[in-house]
Amino acid sequence: MEKQKPVLVIFSGLPGTGKTTLAKEIAHYLGATHIRIDTIEQALRRSMLKINQVEDAGYEIGYAMAKDNLLLGNTVVADSVNPIEITREAWLLVAQEVGCASIEVEVICSDSHEHQKRVETRLSDIVGLKQPNWNDVITREYHAWKREHIVINTAHKTVEVSKQELLSQLSSYLPKEQ
Numbered sequence: 001m002e003k004q005k006p007v008l009v010i011f012s013g014l015p016g017t018g019k020t021t022l023a024k025e026i027a028h029y030l031g032a033t034h035i036r037i038d039t040i041e042q043a044l045r046r047s048m049l050k051i052n053q054v055e056d057a058g059y060e061i062g063y064a065m066a067k068d069n070l071l072l073g074n075t076v077v078a079d080s081v082n083p084i085e086i087t088r089e090a091w092l093l094v095a096q097e098v099g100c101a102s103i104e105v106e107v108i109c110s111d112s113h114e115h116q117k118r119v120e121t122r123l124s125d126i127v128g129l130k131q132p133n134w135n136d137v138i139t140r141e142y143h144a145w146k147r148e149h150i151v152i153n154t155a156h157k158t159v160e161v162s163k164q165e166l167l168s169q170l171s172s173y174l175p176k177e178q
Contacts, residue, residue, distance in 0.1 A: 006070045007174060008095040012082035013107035014142060015132050016119035018154040018162060022107055023079035025163045026170070030077070033069040035062050037080035042129045059087055063094050070098040083142040103173045104149035105166065111155040 009026060013019040020036065027034035041058035059080065066076045082088055088104065095102035109115040116134045124131050132140075150169045154162045 004075075006073050006075045006098070006100045008066060008070060008091065008098075008100060008102040009075070009077045009170070010082065010088070010091045010102060010104045011077065011079045011107060012088065012104065014081060014083075014115075014140065015137050016115055016122065017107045017109045018118070018159070019081075019107040020079055021159055022152065022154070022162055022166060023077050025159065026166060027077040029163070029167065030075050030174075032075040032077045033066075034077050034079060035065050035069075037062050037078075038129060039126055040065075042126045046128060059090065063090055066091070067094050067098060070094070070100050081140070081142075083140060085143050085146070101173065103170060104147075105170075106145065106149055106151050108151060108153050109155045110153050114155055 009023075009030075009032070011019050011023045020038070023036070024034060026032070037058045040061050044057055044061075062078060062080065066078055069076050078091055080087070082091065091104075092102055109118065115137075119132065119134050119137050122131060150166070152162055152166050152169075157165075
């Protein structure tokens with residue numbers, strides 16, 4: 001039985017938009033490897049090296065892990081804020097180097113009151129990870145997109161509705177079963 005070609009699904013979005021929840025749902029649905037930059041960065045902080053200023057280290061590790069998994073034939077869901085053009089291009093380069101398709105997904109919450117409430121009330125599922133506050137989120141550097149990509153607006157939607165909306169949009173990008 002021939003395995004489908006892998007795909008790199010690249011999630012982006014500010015904290016509190018529902019990005020990680022949706023990325024996990026999609027990874028599970030696709031049977032994909034989920035690579036979460038927050039998890040990598042927090043592991044670096046907890047390591048014996050005590051790397052507090054992780055800068056680009058988490059992303060660099062994420063790119064390498066994604067490449068390894070794609071080369072094994074595994075679809076990968078990359079989950080990060082991915083706020084600037086440099087990181088977005090780096091994810092695309094990973095897919096290009098492997099010779100697989102890539103799909104960029106930006107998760108937004110267009111209702112600022114709902115977004116703020118999510119940021120202020122959410123709990124971390126990563127031990128020791130300090131969640132950003134609302135001011136951190138709204139003042140974060142986040143570049144506008146310069147190319148076509150999928151946008152999922154999670155405002156006033158359940159996780160299931162957002163997931164189904166995304167799966168509908170992803171269906172035209174994902175390889176068809178042979």
